Each structure stands twice: as C-alpha cells, then as structure tokens.
Amino acid sequence: QKEVEQNSGPLSVPEGAIASLNCTYSDRGSQSFFWYRQYSGKSPELIMSIYSNGDKEDGRFTAQLNKASQYVSLLIRDSQPSDSATYLCAVNSDSWGKFQFGAGTQVVVTP
C-alpha cells in the first residue's frame, strides 16, 4: 500500500467551475500536510499547508483535513486555464521533515 495516494486523473474541469482533489495517507501519526502545484517540466511550488482538522482558505484555494478519516483535500474555486497543472499532496509523517508525496493529480481546465 502506498503511503500517500491520489487519483492520477486527468481531472477535466470547465473554466469557472470548482476542482476537487483528494488525497489519503496511511500513517495515522502524520501531523502536517501540504499541497504543491507542478507545471510540466517545472519544480513543485507550495500552494498551502494545513495542520489542524477543518478547512483552511487562501484565495481561490481551500484545503480540508480530516485526520480521523486520514484524508486531505484541495478545492480550487473559479478554476482558470492557468490552474492546469499536476497537484501533489505531501505528508510529513515524522518530526524531521521527511515528506511523503503522492503521485499527483493532473488537472486540465478547459475554456
């Protein structure tokens, strides 16, 4: 079983709609969670982090964490063509910063 799992996609989203991405993790002791965006051929860039159960909003992005169910999600509101990228979920399972990444979900926003 992979430690961090994401649907690979592609997730096709009409422009202006909401994109919903999910991520599950296996280590119940995980404490911090991150979403990164990666454009083709580029390196990952941080979108947001979340540490506590519930929702965290940053602009058009909302991260949701449910530690009891071991999942974290990312919502992208008012999706734009520039949001077309692969979204990586990362989990920090220990106190030393060894991030475990999912394989990523490809999002395609269609005009």
Next chain:
Amino acid sequence: DAGVTQSPTHLIKTRGQQVTLRCSPKSGHDTVSWYQQALGQGPQFIFQYYEEEERQRGNFPDRFSGHQFPNYSSELNVNALLLGDSALYLCASSLPTDTQYFGPGTRLTVL
C-alpha cells in the same frame, strides 16, 4: 531575497559515471532535503541534511551520498550511474521540520 537555487539545470551522463549536483538554500533556511522525481511520479525522498549531517535517509542505495557545507549549501553525489537514475533531482530548503520550498531542479539524463 533569493530563493532556492540549483545547478546545473541539465546534465547528460553515461552509465557508470559519477555526478555532483549542487543546491543553495533560501536565505534563512538551514535544512536541505533532496528528492528524486521520475517522470509521472511524485518526488521520492533521498535524504536530508541539517547542521552538516545527514539526518534522515530514504530508500536509496549507498551510491547516493551528500554533503552540507557550513553556509548550508549542499551537494548530492551519485556514483556508478544507472539508466534508472535518469530523473529530475529536486532540492528543498526549510527550517527544521518546517515547510519545504523547492528549487528549480536538475534534469539528469543517463545514456
């Protein structure tokens, strides 16, 4: 304020050769983590350096080694290159246990 920098951008080597990749962390950061990202996969943790010591290591063979210098910059060395070592090598800088910020990466091709 300079972000994370990596050099070189691209590198082509042949099987059996050795390679050294370099990383300078973001100003104020003292921890450097290295990841390998194969095509279509999420980044895989190689190791992390803090206070000039390897603090954690992922499931990579001893052919992968590293170093951190007093100015917090770091090197990743790979000996006896295999075709399967072809990947994007990512350096991430952070404070210990904190959010990691990625450099632009080094694309290594092994022929």
